[in-house]
Amino acid sequence: MTALTTPFSGIWPALLTPLDANLDIDLDLFARHSRSLLAAGCTGITPFGTTGEGMSFSVAERRAAIDGLIARGVPAERIIVSTSCAALPEAVELTRHAVQVGAHGCLLLPPFFLKGVPDQGVIDAYRWVIDKVADARLRVYLYHIPQVSGVPLSHHVIDTLKRLYPQTIVGIKDSGCQREPSLALADKFMDDAMVYVGNELDLPALGARGSKGAISGVANVTPKLVARLVGQPDGPDAARDLARVTEFLQILGGYGLTAAFKGVMAILDDHPGWLRVRPPLVSLDDAELKKLRGQLQAFALDRSRD
Amino acid sequence: MTALTTPFSGIWPALLTPLDANLDIDLDLFARHSRSLLAAGCTGITPFGTTGEGMSFSVAERRAAIDGLIARGVPAERIIVSTSCAALPEAVELTRHAVQVGAHGCLLLPPFFLKGVPDQGVIDAYRWVIDKVADARLRVYLYHIPQVSGVPLSHHVIDTLKRLYPQTIVGIKDSGCQREPSLALADKFMDDAMVYVGNELDLPALGARGSKGAISGVANVTPKLVARLVGQPDGPDAARDLARVTEFLQILGGYGLTAAFKGVMAILDDHPGWLRVRPPLVSLDDAELKKLRGQLQAFALDRSRD
Numbered sequence: 001m002t003a004l005t006t007p008f009s010g011i012w013p014a015l016l017t018p019l020d021a022n023l024d025i026d027l028d029l030f031a032r033h034s035r036s037l038l039a040a041g042c043t044g045i046t047p048f049g050t051t052g053e054g055m056s057f058s059v060a061e062r063r064a065a066i067d068g069l070i071a072r073g074v075p076a077e078r079i080i081v082s083t084s085c086a087a088l089p090e091a092v093e094l095t096r097h098a099v100q101v102g103a104h105g106c107l108l109l110p111p112f113f114l115k116g117v118p119d120q121g122v123i124d125a126y127r128w129v130i131d132k133v134a135d136a137r138l139r140v141y142l143y144h145i146p147q148v149s150g151v152p153l154s155h156h157v158i159d160t161l162k163r164l165y166p167q168t169i170v171g172i173k174d175s176g177c178q179r180e181p182s183l184a185l186a187d188k189f190m191d192d193a194m195v196y197v198g199n200e201l202d203l204p205a206l207g208a209r210g211s212k213g214a215i216s217g218v219a220n221v222t223p224k225l226v227a228r229l230v231g232q233p234d235g236p237d238a239a240r241d242l243a244r245v246t247e248f249l250q251i252l253g254g255y256g257l258t259a260a261f262k263g264v265m266a267i268l269d270d271h272p273g274w275l276r277v278r279p280p281l282v283s284l285d286d287a288e289l290k291k292l293r294g295q296l297q298a299f300a301l302d303r304s305r306d
Numbered sequence: 307m308t309a310l311t312t313p314f315s316g317i318w319p320a321l322l323t324p325l326d327a328n329l330d331i332d333l334d335l336f337a338r339h340s341r342s343l344l345a346a347g348c349t350g351i352t353p354f355g356t357t358g359e360g361m362s363f364s365v366a367e368r369r370a371a372i373d374g375l376i377a378r379g380v381p382a383e384r385i386i387v388s389t390s391c392a393a394l395p396e397a398v399e400l401t402r403h404a405v406q407v408g409a410h411g412c413l414l415l416p417p418f419f420l421k422g423v424p425d426q427g428v429i430d431a432y433r434w435v436i437d438k439v440a441d442a443r444l445r446v447y448l449y450h451i452p453q454v455s456g457v458p459l460s461h462h463v464i465d466t467l468k469r470l471y472p473q474t475i476v477g478i479k480d481s482g483c484q485r486e487p488s489l490a491l492a493d494k495f496m497d498d499a500m501v502y503v504g505n506e507l508d509l510p511a512l513g514a515r516g517s518k519g520a521i522s523g524v525a526n527v528t529p530k531l532v533a534r535l536v537g538q539p540d541g542p543d544a545a546r547d548l549a550r551v552t553e554f555l556q557i558l559g560g561y562g563l564t565a566a567f568k569g570v571m572a573i574l575d576d577h578p579g580w581l582r583v584r585p586p587l588v589s590l591d592d593a594e595l596k597k598l599r600g601q602l603q604a605f606a607l608d609r610s611r612d
Contacts, residue, residue, distance in 0.1 A: 055419035058395040059365075086392055086419075088585065089364040111586045112419060113361035113392075115454055118562070121586035128585055148421055150456055151586065256424070279394065279434055280417045280427035280457065 008171060008194050009212035010043030011227045012080055013219035014051040016261055017065075019276035025057065025065050026273045031072030033220075033265075040223045040303075043213065044078035044104055045069075050148050050175070051217040051258055054082045055112075056278040059090050063097050076102035080141060080215070084109035088125060092132045105139035107173055107215070112149040122157050130165055140168050141215075144185075145175040145198065152176075155188060162192055169193055173215050179205065186211065200226060200245045207233035217257070218245060221264055222306040237305075244306065251295045259284050263292050268301070314477060314500050315518035316349030317533045318386055319525035320357040322567055323371075325582035331363065331371050332579045337378030339526075339571075346529045346609075349519065350384035350410055351375075356454050356481070357523040357564055360388045361418075362584040365396050369403050382408035386447060386521070390415035394431060398438045411445035413479055413521070418455040428463050436471055446474050447521075450491075451481040451504065458482075461494060468498055475499055479521050485511065492517065506532060506551045513539035523563070524551060527570055528612040543611075550612065557601045565590050569598050574607070 015037075018029040034045045047069070048054030048062055057065070062081075070076050083094035083106045095106050108129065110122045130138065142161065146152035153172075162169045172189060174182050175198030182202050186195045186209045197206045200218045207230040219226040225241050232238065252260040258277060263284040265274035277283050284292065321343075324335040340351045353375070354360030354368055363371070368387075376382050389400035389412045401412050414435065416428045436444065448467065452458035459478075468475045478495060480488050481504030488508050492501045492515045503512045506524045513536040525532040534547050558566040565583055569590040572580035581589050590598065 050420070053420075055392040056394065056417065058393045058399075061393075061395065086361040087364045087367075088362065089367065093364075111362065113454070114356070114359075114586055115456075117586040118588050121588045124585035124588065148419070150421075279430035280420060280423040282424050282427045282430065 010231070011041070011213060011219045011223050012044045012046045012215045013037050013042055013223060014049045014198070014215050014217045015045045015047040016217075016220050016258070016265060016274070017047070017052045017054075017057070018262075018265075018271070018273040019278065020273060023276060023278055025061060025068075027065060027068035027072065029271065029273050030065065031069050031074055034069055034074045035072075037220070037223055038074070038078060041227060042219065042223050044080060045074065046080045046082065046107060046215045048082040049107060049143070049215070050145060051220075051261060052082070053258060053278055053281065054084065056281075059085070059093055062094055066098065066101060066103070070101060077104050079103045080105045080107050082107040082109075082143070084112070084143060086111050086113045088128045091129050095129055095138065096133050096135070099133060099135045099137050105141055105170060107141045107143050109143045109145070109149050110151045110153065112151055115150045117151060119154050119157050122151065122153065123160050126161050127164065130168055136167070138168050139170045140165070141171040141173050141196075142169060142193075143173045143175070147176065155185070158185075158189060158193075162189070166192075171196060173198060175199065177202075182206065183209070200229065200249065201242070203229040204233035204238060204242060206230060217261060218248060220261060221268070222248065222301070225306045247299060251292070251299060255284060255288055255292070256281060260292065263289055264296060267293050267296055316537070317347070317519055317525045317529050318350045318352045318521045319343050319348055319529060320355045320504070320521050320523045321351045321353040322523075322526050322564070322571060322580070323353070323358045323360075323363070324568075324571075324577070324579040325584065326579060329582060329584055331367060331374075333371060333374040333378065335577065335579050336371065337375050337380055340375055340380045341378075343526070343529055344380070344384060347533060348525065348529050350386060351380065352386045352388065352413060352521045354388040355413060355449070355521070356451060357526075357567060358388070359564060359584055359587065360390065362587075365391070365399055368400055372404065372407060372409070376407060383410050385409045386411045386413050388413040388415075388449070390418070390449060392417050392419040394434045397435050401435055401444065402439050402441070405439060405441045405443050411447055411476060413447045413449050415449045415451070415455050416457045416459065418457055421456045423457060425460055425463050428457065428459065429466050432467050433470070436474055442473070444474050445476045446471070447477040447479050447502075448475060448499075449479050449481070451479075453482065461491075464491075464495060464499075468495070472498075477502060479504060481505070483508075488512065489515070506535065506555065507548070509535040510539035510544060510548060513537060523567060524554060526567060527574070528554065528607070531612045553605060557598070557605065561590060561594055561598070562587060566598065569595055570602060573599050573602055
């Protein structure tokens with residue numbers, strides 16, 4: 001593995017994907033948002049995860065968008081690309097591409113169409129990708145989000161992969177959003193592979209156990225707040241920050257999550273490109289947007305602190 | 307819509323996908339199996355559904371395999387291609403390809419990565435594919451298999467799509483494998499769109515309600531038996547046939563389903579290409595294969611009747 005120029009620590013927003021009127025990716029807006037998050041102190045960005053509707057875009061679109069971000073000034077080493085696909089040859093193609101352009105790392109789900117698959121099949125799938133990419137520069141973050149993917153990553157799977165590829169498996173993104181399993185994962189694996197939680201409410205608990213960062217959807221909007229939650233879990237703003245993120249998640253919870261995130265961005269950026277989603281998601285309608293606008297005014301986002 | 311040269315009725319096995327030692331599709335064996343099923347009286351074949359591990363193969367592999375079947379003597383009009391993908395542009399590409407090569411029709415899932423999506427999003431997704439393919443030759447079979455895809459097709463979704471595209475939506479493959487919902491679907495939609503069930507044990511009940519065929523995994527092995535179950539639900543062999551298929555499914559139920567189907571084919575064909583699966587599935591091991599061999603001997607497959 002080559003020396004890291006960008007550390008794993010800090011906030012890597014689970015990047016939302018703005019769309020143009022044809023529902024193609026708006027690369028200029030995508031890159032502008034990425035650069036603004038880096039300017040706000042994020043270590044990097046994570047495009048094409050679940051919040052970013054990653055699986056709604058073709059392999060060709062995903063490759064072109066990563067190239068487009070880099071061409072527009074986003075440093076490759078500050079990108080963790082979700083290269084997850086149902087078909088392993090396509091996961092290999094995207095993972096190889098990410099390594100070749102110099103991305104910091106890859107966020108990788110197991111194949112997610114078939115359900116009830118054995119642990120050995122999940123291990124075989126990761127081995128397929130890592131062995132075919134066969135590049136010492138590859139850094140993989142295992143992605144656990146069973147309520148969406150339908151395929152959990154057991155401790156046995158993680159442990160086996162970490163033993164097989166100690167240099168390649170560098171972290172675990174745990175978006176299971178269940179505190180006890182998240183803490184168990186941290187207690188078992190934090191020494192060997194950094195555990196990031198996707199549930200912002202669990203960030204202080206994980207930060208206290210040594211988690212150095214987060215891949216977070218909320219960080220698209222409140223990167224500084226999320227950074228303090230995990231980085232300063234006992235800091236002077238801890239109680240206020242947890243209350244703020246709880247309030248923000250309660251607002252979003254009244255809508256479809258990704259559509260709501262995009263609605264927030266559309267309001268804050270005053271740009272319709274944020275509002276659009278690809279099917280099977282549905283954009284907020286006018287009434288929802290109006291309601292959300294009122295809720296956001298009450299929330300009173302403070303860019304200097306949030 | 308062009309006149310149909312091959313009717314919808316009859317048995318269309320959910321085709322298993324044999325693999326070579328590199329776990330690439332063995333096109334010669336794939337085509338040979340397809341031709342043998344047609345010779346045994348099947349109306350057509352259905353590659354790349356769930357039993358066929360369809361989502362484990364890349365878009366390029368799936369296109370090439372359909373071309374390869376046709377080049378090896380499988381009539382295009384006897385192929386219903388599963389063109390389902392998580393990303394709509396890729397579903398469009400495969401669906402367009404299937405239409406252009408003259409396939410009988412397409413079996414189409416909603417996008418299956420995101421869960422809990424609204425009905426409107428599922429409708430929008432189907433519209434995306436049908437409107438972008440924009441070809442009067444397109445025939446779509448809606449594919450309902452929520453225990454795997456995670457995205458059910460509600461009556462509202464089916465009804466809306468059938469009204470929007472009365473000529474294009476020609477059937478529903480219901481692999482939900484729950485009898486009451488299957489019967490409700492048949493009662494509501496059989497007049498307008500043929501309902502096929504994927505659960506062989508429900509075939510006589512559906513046949514009695516007018517279902518004219520089946521897309522069936524079991525039909526890879528026992529095509530004649532499956533044909534009688536749905537085509538002659540009150541025929542002289544009905545009780546014996548139902549007992550036979552029940553026994554066969556009980557044998558398979560002791561293993562992972564697709565791996566077990568492939569184990570059966572490996573034993574019957576004496577060919578290791580059938581045994582192989584792509585991760586995240588796992589092949590039967592030697593002990594399982596030995597046990598299965600004994601069970602198959604007791605089952606005593608009769609090619610003339612089964």
